[in-house]
Amino acid sequence: MNKWVVGARPRTLPASVVPVFVGTACAVGEGGVIVWRAIAALVVALAIQIGTNYQNDVADGVRGTDSVRVGPARLVASGLATPSQVRKAALVSMLVAAVAGLALAIAVSPWLLLVGALSFLAGYFYTGGPKPYGYYGFGELFVFVFFGLVATIGSAYVQIERITSVAIVAAIPIGFLITALLVANNLRDIPTDGPAGKRTLAVRLGDKRTRWLYCLLILASFLVLPIFGALGRPLAALAYIAVVVARRPVQTVLEGAKGPALIPVIGRTGRLVLVFGALLAIGLCYVP
Numbered sequence: 064m065n066k067w068v069v070g071a072r073p074r075t076l077p078a079s080v081v082p083v084f085v086g087t088a089c090a091v092g093e094g095g096v097i098v099w100r101a102i103a104a105l106v107v108a109l110a111i112q113i114g115t116n117y118q119n120d121v122a123d124g125v126r127g128t129d130s131v132r133v134g135p136a137r138l139v140a141s142g143l144a145t146p147s148q149v150r151k152a153a154l155v156s157m158l159v160a161a162v163a164g165l166a167l168a169i170a171v172s173p174w175l176l177l178v179g180a181l182s183f184l185a186g187y188f189y190t191g192g193p194k195p196y197g198y199y200g201f202g203e204l205f206v207f208v209f210f211g212l213v214a215t216i217g218s219a220y221v222q223i224e225r226i227t228s229v230a231i232v233a234a235i236p237i238g239f240l241i242t243a244l245l246v247a248n249n250l251r252d253i254p255t256d257g258p259a260g261k262r263t264l265a266v267r268l269g270d271k272r273t274r275w276l277y278c279l280l281i282l283a284s285f286l287v288l289p290i291f292g293a294l295g296r297p298l299a300a301l302a303y304i305a306v307v308v309a310r311r312p313v314q315t316v317l318e319g320a321k322g323p324a325l326i327p328v329i330g331r332t333g334r335l336v337l338v339f340g341a342l343l344a345i346g347l348c349y350v351p
Contacts (some may be wrong), residue, residue, distance in 0.1 A: 082218060200266075
C-alpha cells in the first residue's frame with residue numbers, strides 16, 4: 064500500500080465521513096439538500112482529518128512516542144518519510160480543506176471561517192505545539208466536540224443554514240462512537256504511551272477503567288436513539304441494528320485483549336461507526 068495512504072490512517076476516516084452523512088441526512092425534510100455543499104463539507108472533514116493524522120505522525124515521530132509501535136507503522140518513526148515531507152503533506156491537506164471551506168463560507172456564512180480555523184487549530188495542537196492537549200488527556204473531549212458536534216451539526220447547517228434539534232441530538236451518538244474509536248486506540252497504546260510521556264486519558268484512567276469507558280460510550284450511543292421518535296424521525300431506530308456489529312469489539316475489550324489483539328477492535332469500531340451512521344442517516348431521511 065502507498066506510504067501516504069498508510070500515513071493518512073484510512074481505518075480512522077469513517078470519523079470524517081459519517082458525521083457529514085448524518086448531518087446531511089438531518090437536513091432532509093428541513094429544506095432539502097444542496098449536493099455541492101454536501102461534497103464540499105465531506106472534502107473539508109476528510110482533508111482536516113488527514114492533515115491532522117499527518118501532523119500527529121510528525122509530532123509523535125519527532126518526540127519518539129512512536130519509536131515502539133504496536134499498531135500500523137508511522138511514516139516518520141519508521142523512516143518511510145522525513146518530518147519535512149510529512150509536514151508538507153499535512154499542509155497540502157489543510158489547504159484543500161481551506162479551499163472547500165472558503166467556498167462554503169462564501170455561500171453560507173462567514174462564521175464558517177471561524178469554525179474552520181478552530182478545527183485547524185484543534186488538529187494541530189492535538190499533538191503539536193509545546194503542550195499538545197492529546198498528551199494531557201483531553202483528546203477524547205476534543206474528538207467528541209469537533210468530530211461529533213461540530214462536524215454533524217455543521218454539515219446540517221451548511222444545507223439549511225440553521226441549527227435544528229434533530230442535528231444536535233444526532234451529533235451526540237456519532238460523537239460517542241467516534242470517541243470510542245480513539246479510546247480503543249489509546250487503550251492499545253497504554254503500555255507505550257505512558258513511558259513515552261504521553262498522558263492520554265487512557266493512561267490516566269488505567270487499563271480497566273478505559274475498557275469500561277469504551278463500553279459505556281458504545282452503550283450511550285444506542286441509548287440516545289429513542290429521542291428521535293419525539294423529534295418526528297422514528298425511523299432513526301434503524302440504527303439499533305448496529306448492535307450486531309457492536310457485540311464483537313465490546314466482547315473483545317471486556318475479555319481483556321491487549322496490544323496487537325486490540326488492533327482488530329479499532330477496525331471493528333470503525334465499521335460500527337460506518338454501519339450505525341449509515342442506518343441512522345437512512346432513518347433520518349424519513350419524515351412522516
